[in-house]
Amino acid sequence: MERFWTLFKEEIGTRLWPDRATAQAEVFAFVETLYNRRRLRKQPHFGYLTPHETRQRFRNGQALAA
Structure with a gap:
């Protein structure tokens, strides 16, 4: 689990998004496209x-x- 959070912070960072929907879309894209399909x-x-x-x-x- 620690490896996931490390990679998550490297790819997504700690930036602020304009709204919740944008944040959710970017997190979902990270998990589904990079973490689950390419790693x-x-x-x-x-x-x-x-x-x-x-x-x-x-x-x-x-x-x-x-």
Whole structure:
């Protein structure tokens, strides 16, 4: 979890947004596009896949690389 918050602060920063909707949209975009779809899990247990790819394989009934 600490790694998530470190990356979040690096990418999003501590800036102020003009309104709540803009802040929510930017946080959602960060989590969905960068964190879940592009970030690789660096453990061999997860097969070096992104969290999104891991969930897709699980839903499709495919085993993870181990």
